[in-house]
Amino acid sequence: MKLPIYLDHQATTPCDPRVVEAMLPYFTEHYGNAASRNHKYGWAAEEAVERSREQIAALLGANAKEIVFTSGSTESINLALKGAAEMYADKGKHIITCQAEHKAVLDVCKHLEQQGFEVTYLQPDKSGRVSLEQVAAALRPDTIVVALMWANNEVGTLNPIREIGALCHEKGVLLFTDATQAAGKIPVDVEADHVDMLCLSGHKIYGPKGVGVLYVRRKNPRVRLVAQMDGGGHERGMRSGTLNVPGIVGLGKACELARTELESEAKRSAELRDHLEKRIFSELDFVHLNGNREHRLPNNLNISFAFVEGESLLMGISDIAVSSGSACTSASLEPSHVLRSMDVGEDLAHSSIRFGVGRFTTREEVDFAADKVIAAVKRLRELSPLYEMAQEGIDLKTVKWQAASH
Amino acid sequence: MAYSNKVLDHYNNPRNVGSLDKGSTQVGTGVVGAPECGDVMKLQIQVEGDRIVDAKFKTFGCGSAIASSSLATEWIKGKTLDEALAIQNTQIVEELSLPPVKIHCSVLAEDAIKAAIHDYKSKNSAESATNEAAH
Ligand SMILES: Cc1ncc(COP(=O)(O)O)c(C=O)c1O
Numbered sequence: 382m383k384l385p386i387y388l389d390h391q392a393t394t395p396c397d398p399r400v401v402e403a404m405l406p407y408f409t410e411h412y413g414n415a416a417s418r419n420h421k422y423g424w425a426a427e428e429a430v431e432r433s434r435e436q437i438a439a440l441l442g443a444n445a446k447e448i449v450f451t452s453g454s455t456e457s458i459n460l461a462l463k464g465a466a467e468m469y470a471d472k473g474k475h476i477i478t479c480q481a482e483h484k485a486v487l488d489v490c491k492h493l494e495q496q497g498f499e500v501t502y503l504q505p506d507k508s509g510r511v512s513l514e515q516v517a518a519a520l521r522p523d524t525i526v527v528a529l530m531w532a533n534n535e536v537g538t539l540n541p542i543r544e545i546g547a548l549c550h551e552k553g554v555l556l557f558t559d560a561t562q563a564a565g566k567i568p569v570d571v572e573a574d575h576v577d578m579l580c581l582s583g584h585k586i587y588g589p590k591g592v593g594v595l596y597v598r599r600k601n602p603r604v605r606l607v608a609q610m611d612g613g614g615h616e617r618g619m620r621s622g623t624l625n626v627p628g629i630v631g632l633g634k635a636c637e638l639a640r641t642e643l644e645s646e647a648k649r650s651a652e653l654r655d656h657l658e659k660r661i662f663s664e665l666d667f668v669h670l671n672g673n674r675e676h677r678l679p680n681n682l683n684i685s686f687a688f689v690e691g692e693s694l695l696m697g698i699s700d701i702a703v704s705s706g707s708a709c710t711s712a713s714l715e716p717s718h719v720l721r722s723m724d725v726g727e728d729l730a731h732s733s734i735r736f737g738v739g740r741f742t743t744r745e746e747v748d749f750a751a752d753k754v755i756a757a758v759k760r761l762r763e764l765s766p767l768y769e770m771a772q773e774g775i776d777l778k779t780v781k782w783q784a785a786s787h
Numbered sequence: 788m789a790y791s792n793k794v795l796d797h798y799n800n801p802r803n804v805g806s807l808d809k810g811s812t813q814v815g816t817g818v819v820g821a822p823e824c825g826d827v828m829k830l831q832i833q834v835e836g837d838r839i840v841d842a843k844f845k846t847f848g849c850g851s852a853i854a855s856s857s858l859a860t861e862w863i864k865g866k867t868l869d870e871a872l873a874i875q876n877t878q879i880v881e882e883l884s885l886p887p888v889k890i891h892c893s894v895l896a897e898d899a900i901k902a903a904i905h906d907y908k909s910k911n912s913a914e915s916a917t918n919e920a921a922h
Binding site: 692777 | 790
């Protein structure tokens with residue numbers, strides 16, 4: 382076993398060796414510019430890019446012509462939301478999104494608010510999910526885009542994208558979905574799911590970092606975007622800049638692998654995740670699942686260990702690489718905006734750990750991680766005045782706390 | 788984030804973990820911080836005359852908060868109440884090499900010492916007041 386054990390696959394994933402192998406020739410041998418139309422080098426690069434487009438389209442149930450290459454999801458989100466807002470501003474200036482979205486979406490929305498757009502931030506339920514009814518109630522005649530993530534990166538909760546997509550299509554509103562965490566992990570079909578724009582990122586699906594995609598629907602309806610980067614007019618004019626051919630080849634291969642192995646991989650990772658969850662829940666008291674047991678990514682597990690602060694827990698489990706929803710790094714001590722939006726309680730938000738199993742995670746590693754976590758939580762609870770109070774039967778909600786003097 | 792060796796040492800081998808009898812008149816208890824802020828410290832002192840003869844703590848908080856309170860108990864043991872009251876958070880910052888974002892942990896530890904001493908003093912002045920009334 383190689384330590385620390387990597388269980389942070391929502392943050393990023395290792396490149397699959399098969400992906401690296403597919404990429405290598407495009408650095409040194411087929412190094413042409415995909416836009417060079419006059420020689421073999423250019424043709425080889427273009428051919429590789431078009432093959433990648435096909436592989437990505439196949440994963441999404443899209444047409445290859447609808448795939449726009451970008452540097453990753455952050456850029457795709459900027460292009461989708463700013464590009465659509467600018468293009469359709471005459472039609473309306475209202476956008477709907479959710480408080481639990483990734484910062485990339487929230488910050489773009491904030492930017493658009495400064496440009497005179499109006500944004501409705503739906504509050505998810507306690508499991509992190511937005512309902513069809515909430516979206517229906519928020520829709521207005523001047524709504525131009527609904528932006529909702531497919532799967533949440535912290536708690537793994539899945540939104541009912543298919544139902545929301547059908548509603549958006551019925552109302553003539555564009556649906557953008559951030560599928561950075563969902564693509565390659567759960568079935569995605571932009572036709573059946575009525576998605577108009579969708580982003581994914583290479584590094585979350587065992588592909589390279591710095592390359593991603595924006596899917597932009599070409600018919601029923603045809604989505605038009607105002608480019609956010611001026612230049613040579615690559616990618617149907619939507620994203621200028623010489624294409625990152627090796628990265629694109631890697632992303633294509635990653636999507637192909639994700640598609641062919643999706644079912645078996647989802648089953649395998651869910652088994653590992655469930656094993657970890659079962660061990661933690663059976664060997665510790667006062668643990669809370671953050672997220673939605675039914676509608677959840679197969680490889681995500683987000684747990685709050687009551688009475689134990691997240692960062693101290695991370696210190697105690699330094700042999701495993703995971704993330705905490707706690708952010709005890711500033712005077713303001715703000716925990717994750719996702720957990721806050723779900724209203725799990727600030728104390729529990731400070732106690733949360735996100736585990737993400739991956740393609741190369743083994744059962745042995747999961748058991749090792751479970752042992753470490755359980756031991757660390759028990760030790761820190763011996764140190765915790767809150768655990769002591771809870772055991773004395775004191776309701777922590779009724780205690781008058783004295784915050785620090787500054 | 789990288790932690791200093793002293794923080795790691797206190798985190799891995801915290802000194803004086805535990806609880807004293809909070810009902811005893813010889814014991815002062817300070818509880819500071821709040822769960823929703825991500826740290827709560829409970830620091831207790833046992834006093835004989837005006838000297839702190841024992842100190843215990845329990846802390847919910849990050850590694851630096853645990854280290855700050857562990858260090859605080861180490862420092863106040865054997866000190867007089869006035870000496871303990873003179874301990875400042877900046878001394879804790881220095882000893883543990885806390886980065887600026889963790890200064891609040893040292894502030895909390897200083898607050899915990901003061902709160903425990905305050906509790907001890909008010910308990911005993913109230914005690915002597917009731918004793919006098921009974922006479
Ligand atoms: C849900 C979600 N959206 C967007 C991003 C940003 O992706 P990228 O790193 O490709 O810019 C991430 C990754 O952190 C994510 O998890």
